[in-house]
Amino acid sequence: MAATPVRIAVDAMGGDHAPGEIVAGAIRASEELGVTVLLVGDHQQIQNSLKHHVHAPNIEIVEADGAISMDEGLKGLRRKPKASINVVMDLVKQNRADAVVSAGHSGAAMAAASLRLGRIKGIDRPAIGAVFPTLIAGKSVIILDVGANVDCRPKYLEQFALMGTIYSQYVIGVEQPKVGLLNIGEESSKGNDLALKTYELLEKNKEIPFVGNAEGRDVLSGQFDVIVCDGFVGNVLLKFAEAVGEILLQIMREELPQGWRGKIGGQILKPNLKKLKQRIDHAEQGGALLFGVAGICIVSHGSSQAPSIFNAIRLAKEAIDNRVIERIQADKSTYLGKIVDSSDIVNSNP
Amino acid sequence: MAATPVRIAVDAMGGDHAPGEIVAGAIRASEELGVTVLLVGDHQQIQNSLKHHVHAPNIEIVEADGAISMDEGLKGLRRKPKASINVVMDLVKQNRADAVVSAGHSGAAMAAASLRLGRIKGIDRPAIGAVFPTLIAGKSVIILDVGANVDCRPKYLEQFALMGTIYSQYVIGVEQPKVGLLNIGEESSKGNDLALKTYELLEKNKEIPFVGNAEGRDVLSGQFDVIVCDGFVGNVLLKFAEAVGEILLQIMREELPQGWRGKIGGQILKPNLKKLKQRIDHAEQGGALLFGVAGICIVSHGSSQAPSIFNAIRLAKEAIDNRVIERIQADKSTYLGKIVDSSDIVNSNP
Numbered sequence: 001m002a003a004t005p006v007r008i009a010v011d012a013m014g015g016d017h018a019p020g021e022i023v024a025g026a027i028r029a030s031e032e033l034g035v036t037v038l039l040v041g042d043h044q045q046i047q048n049s050l051k052h053h054v055h056a057p058n059i060e061i062v063e064a065d066g067a068i069s070m071d072e073g074l075k076g077l078r079r080k081p082k083a084s085i086n087v088v089m090d091l092v093k094q095n096r097a098d099a100v101v102s103a104g105h106s107g108a109a110m111a112a113a114s115l116r117l118g119r120i121k122g123i124d125r126p127a128i129g130a131v132f133p134t135l136i137a138g139k140s141v142i143i144l145d146v147g148a149n150v151d152c153r154p155k156y157l158e159q160f161a162l163m164g165t166i167y168s169q170y171v172i173g174v175e176q177p178k179v180g181l182l183n184i185g186e187e188s189s190k191g192n193d194l195a196l197k198t199y200e201l202l203e204k205n206k207e208i209p210f211v212g213n214a215e216g217r218d219v220l221s222g223q224f225d226v227i228v229c230d231g232f233v234g235n236v237l238l239k240f241a242e243a244v245g246e247i248l249l250q251i252m253r254e255e256l257p258q259g260w261r262g263k264i265g266g267q268i269l270k271p272n273l274k275k276l277k278q279r280i281d282h283a284e285q286g287g288a289l290l291f292g293v294a295g296i297c298i299v300s301h302g303s304s305q306a307p308s309i310f311n312a313i314r315l316a317k318e319a320i321d322n323r324v325i326e327r328i329q330a331d332k333s334t335y336l337g338k339i340v341d342s343s344d345i346v347n348s349n350p
Numbered sequence: 351m352a353a354t355p356v357r358i359a360v361d362a363m364g365g366d367h368a369p370g371e372i373v374a375g376a377i378r379a380s381e382e383l384g385v386t387v388l389l390v391g392d393h394q395q396i397q398n399s400l401k402h403h404v405h406a407p408n409i410e411i412v413e414a415d416g417a418i419s420m421d422e423g424l425k426g427l428r429r430k431p432k433a434s435i436n437v438v439m440d441l442v443k444q445n446r447a448d449a450v451v452s453a454g455h456s457g458a459a460m461a462a463a464s465l466r467l468g469r470i471k472g473i474d475r476p477a478i479g480a481v482f483p484t485l486i487a488g489k490s491v492i493i494l495d496v497g498a499n500v501d502c503r504p505k506y507l508e509q510f511a512l513m514g515t516i517y518s519q520y521v522i523g524v525e526q527p528k529v530g531l532l533n534i535g536e537e538s539s540k541g542n543d544l545a546l547k548t549y550e551l552l553e554k555n556k557e558i559p560f561v562g563n564a565e566g567r568d569v570l571s572g573q574f575d576v577i578v579c580d581g582f583v584g585n586v587l588l589k590f591a592e593a594v595g596e597i598l599l600q601i602m603r604e605e606l607p608q609g610w611r612g613k614i615g616g617q618i619l620k621p622n623l624k625k626l627k628q629r630i631d632h633a634e635q636g637g638a639l640l641f642g643v644a645g646i647c648i649v650s651h652g653s654s655q656a657p658s659i660f661n662a663i664r665l666a667k668e669a670i671d672n673r674v675i676e677r678i679q680a681d682k683s684t685y686l687g688k689i690v691d692s693s694d695i696v697n698s699n700p
Contacts, residue, residue, distance in 0.1 A: 135597050137604075147534060150542035184497060184585040192500035192582045216589030220597055232542045233583045235534040237590060239566030244594050247485050247570055254487075256619060265618035268611045 005036050005058070006320050008313055009088040009097035012041035012049075013067035014104020015304050022103065023049035025309025030058040032310075035317055038097055040064050041084045062087060068108040077111055085109055089116035092295040099296035099316040101287070103304040109297060110148050110290060117295040120329050125149050125156045126292035127231070128299065129164060130238050131172075131315075136222035142167060143182075143219070143227045144291055147235035154197040157181070157228045161208045163291040163328055164226035170322040174225045180214030182229035182237075188213070194230060202228075238288075242301075287312040289319065294329075296320055355386050355408070356670050358663055359438040359447035362391035362399075363417035364454020365654050372453065373399035375659025380408040382660075385667055388447055390414050391434045412437060418458040427462055435459055439466035442645040449646035449666040451637065453654040459647060460498050460640060467645040470679050475499050475506045476642035477581070478649065479514060480588050481522075481665075486572035492517055493532075493569070493577045494641055497585035504547040507531070507578045511558045513641045513678055514576035520672040524575045530564030532579035532587075538563070544580060552578075588638075592651070637662040639669065644679075646670055 010026050012019040019041055026037040027050075036058045039046050043063050050056050065082035072079075077086065085104055089112045091097040102109045106128065114126060129144035144160045145152070161179050168177035181198055183191045188199050190213065202210040214227045219237070229237075257266050287300035287308065296319045300312045319325075360376050362369040369391055376387040377400075386408045389396050393413050400406050415432035422429075427436065435454055439462045441447040452459045456478065464476055477495035484491050494510045495502070511529050518527035531548055533541045538549050540563065552560040564577050569587070579587075607616050637650035637658070646669045650662045669675075 135600065150534060150545075182586060184500060184582055184589075192580075195500075195582070216586040216591075217593035219590055220593060229586075230542075232534060232545070233586055236532060236566040236579075236583055236587060239534075240569055240587060240590065241566075241594070243567035243570060244591070248598050250485065259621075261618045261621060265615045268615035269606060269619065271609075271611060 005034055006099075006317050007036045007038060007097045008099050008101060008316050009038045009040055009062070009091040010309070010313065011067075011084045011088050011100070011102035011104055011109075012039040012046050013064065013084040014102045014109075015300065015302050016103075017303070017305050018067075018103065019045050020049045020052075021305040022309050024053070024306035025304075026313065027053050027056050027059060028306065028310045029313035031055065033314055033317055034058075035313060036060065037313065038062050038088075038091060040088050040091070041067070062091065064088075068105055072108075074108070074111050077108055077115070085112045086116065089113055089295070089297075092297075093117055098320045099298065101298045101300065101309065101312045101316055103287075103300035103302055103309065103312075105302075106147065106288075106299045109299050110293075113290050113293040113295065113297045117293050117297075120292050120294050120325070123159050123163070123292035123328075125152070125159070126290055127156075127160045127163070128234075128288045129160075129167065129291050130234075130288040132220060132241065134220050134222035139222045140172060141219065141222070141224055141227060142172070143229065143234055143237070145229065145231035145234050146238040146288060147231045148290075149231040150235075151232075152194060152230035154194060154201050157194070157198040157230070158201045158205060158208070160228045160291065161202055161205075161210065161226065164228060165208060166327050167289070167291070167319075167324055168225045170327055171318050171324055172225070177209055177225035178211045178223065179209050179226040179228070180211060180218065180224040182219070182227050182233060183213035183215065185215065186213050198228070287315060289315070292328075294325065296325060355384055356449075356667050357386045357388060357447045358449050358451060358666050359388045359390055359412070359441040360659070360663065361417075361434045361438050361450070361452035361454055361459075362389040362396050363414065363434040364452045364459075365650065365652050366453075367653070367655055368417075368453065369395050370399045370402075371655040372659050374403070374656035375654075376663065377403050377406050377409060378656065378660045379663035381405065383664055383667055384408075385663060386410065387663065388412050388438075388441060390438050390441070391417070412441065414438075418455055422458075424458070424461050427458055427465070435462045436466065439463055439645070439647075442647075443467055448670045449648065451648045451650065451659065451662045451666055453637075453650035453652055453659065453662075455652075456497065456638075456649045459649050460643075463640050463643040463645065463647045467643050467647075470642050470644050470675070473509050473513070473642035473678075475502070475509070476640055477506075477510045477513070478584075478638045479510075479517065479641050480584075480638040482570060482591065484570050484572035489572045490522060491569065491572070491574055491577060492522070493579065493584055493587070495579065495581035495584050496588040496638060497581045498640075499581040500585075501582070502544060502580035504544060504551050507544070507548040507580070508551045508555060508558070510578045510641065511552055511555075511560065511576065514578060515558060516677050517639070517641070517669075517674060518575045520677055521668050521674055522575070527559055527575035528561045528573065529559050529576045529578070530561060530568065530574040532569070532577050532583060533563035533565065535565065536563050548578070637665060639665070639674075642678075644675065646675060 040062045064084040064087040068076040088100045127145035130146045287298040290297040298312045414434040414437040418426040438450045479494035480496045637648040640647040648662045
């Protein structure tokens with residue numbers, strides 16, 4: 001793996017804008033990031049999309065047969081073993097790719113990953129982790145679970161905290177991450193049954209740099225690097241946050257251009273508004289990571305266009321470069337115990 | 351009640367900016383809304399705040415002894431029967447006031463209301479309902495519960511839906527409200543255990559105009575008038591939403607004024623930006639309503655300043671004018687059955 005370039009299997013058939021936008025994002029990633037992209041899907045359709053691009057270096061097509069529609073769900077996965085989401089997972093399993101990116105049905109991606117790659121030992125339930133920008137420019141927070149497990153036990157959240165910590169340290173590069181438990185108050189006595197029991201577990205676990213409860217208002221404050229919650233509240237929050245960004249942009253589009261002030265002021269402010277949009281827009285994040293499956297899988301938004309796919313591939317490359325899976329697979333206490341007084345792991349990347 | 355002006359008991363000692371900002375908001379409300387405000391708290395402190403205002407018509411001071419601090423909680427309520435939050439509730443109980451407004455500890459307000467006013471018959475658990483602005487200008491959505499009940503049973507959510515419907519119809523004035531269940535997908539098969547069971551109840555209950563699941567992205571879309579959820583996820587969402595508004599304003603303050611473009615464009619756009627701020631700022635909402643207690647109680651944000659208190663008093667007045675409590679107390683099927691083909695109730699306000 002050290003000598004060969006990173007290879008990423010991209011589900012060319014998944015998402016609302018497949019395969020055109022997926023292919024466009026993949027080409028940009030192969031050019032700018034130096035990765036090899038395996039575009040998985042219908043050969044003819046992918047070829048047609050590739051035709052629009054003059055250069056397509058380091059792109060390979062891997063044939064797949066069909067995709068899983070939104071309403072097929074798990075049954076479709078088993079009925080269509082050659083569907084693109086199954087084939088991308090197989091490529092990782094067979095060591096022909098180092099990671100997967102898909103903008104298709106996220107539930108199907110989670111199920112295909114669990115079935116074909118298996119879970120990491122010691123992890124009861126895989127989780128979906130989403131990276132959010134925070135109020136502090138350049139600082140992000142990872143929230144998990146955002147949708148894989150709607151009913152959780154306290155120990156699942158404990159495992160999410162452990163995986164999130166490793167990710168924050170080795171991929172995001174936070175030396176001493178702060179882990180929070182999503183809750184309705186700061187005090188340890190606050191919360192529902194799950195939160196109360198999870199609080200106790202997190203406080204006792206010396207491998208988790210738990211700093212306390214994170215309220216809704218703290219999520220994007222930058223005070224926390226990792227926030228754990230069950231997949232129900234996490235999913236509501238994720239979708240709400242995505243929508244809020246869009247709503248804000250829409251309100252700006254409605255209110256700012258009004259009258260002569262709007263016309264002139266808006267024109268002058270155009271570059272500033274563009275920068276503002278970038279800080280709000282969720283497409284900049286690229287996608288969410290599946291945590292706990294034995295392979296790197298990035299799940300992008302169904303509405304992803306080329307920039308999102310590019311960012312998702314970049315995210316996958318970062319996870320590969322930083323050996324996230326190996327670190328989670330390894331004795332967690334070794335890694336987490338070492339991080340403060342040693343940098344050998346951080347520096348031993350291939 | 352028909353002849354006398356509406357009387358609102360305001361907890362002058364509750365909130366970060368008490369009593370100064372509370373008094374200022376109360377005076378404005380008494381002037382602009384024609385209500386009588388009973389300012390409840392330390393006589394001397396309230397007098398000192400009143401001194402800053404030339405006019406203070408329709409303001410009365412009602413003496414109270416102390417306030418409940420954030421960490422005292424329920425014990426404090428019982429130990430201090432003359433604390434301001436207890437006295438405001440007593441005023442309603444004794445029919446000396448028609449509603450309560452407090453920016454103090456919301457848990458204490460909820461507990462004091464339950465203990466001193468009692469619950470409405472047929473309602474197992476009171477809930478806190480928060481009104482959010484939506485993407486559609488002028489249209490709002492009420493979300494309940496946003497914090498009173500962290501662990502809920504399906505039938506609690508069913509009762510929240512019923513109370514929210516009545517509020518939407520008679521206070522907000524939506525003829526045929528659309529009720530949604532906060533969930534992680536549109537399909538009835540989606541969700542955690544609570545959501546699945548609640549979905550069944552809501553679908554069966556003919557008094558509830560249930561239209562299906564509301565995802566995080568739908569909360570502010572304007573598609574729903576009432577959204578029900580447990581108090582854990584509701585509280586996380588409420589605090590997240592409040593913070594997002596502030597974060598956005600901060601990002602705007604950071605990005606917009608940069609460079610010469612920012613300086614000039616920002617000046618020109620000032621009135622538009624102000625309007626934008628108004629649509630985002632949660633202070634415009636005034637407060638949340640306690641649903642299910644036998645009296646009208648508005649709980650304002652702890653950080654409330656005069657404009658929030660003014661808006662909270664306005665909200666209280668609207669709830670009084672539209673007889674929310676009587677309507678919830680009455681046979682719900684009568685009211686809900688009538689609304690579509692009759693307007694006698696809407697027009698029979700005192």
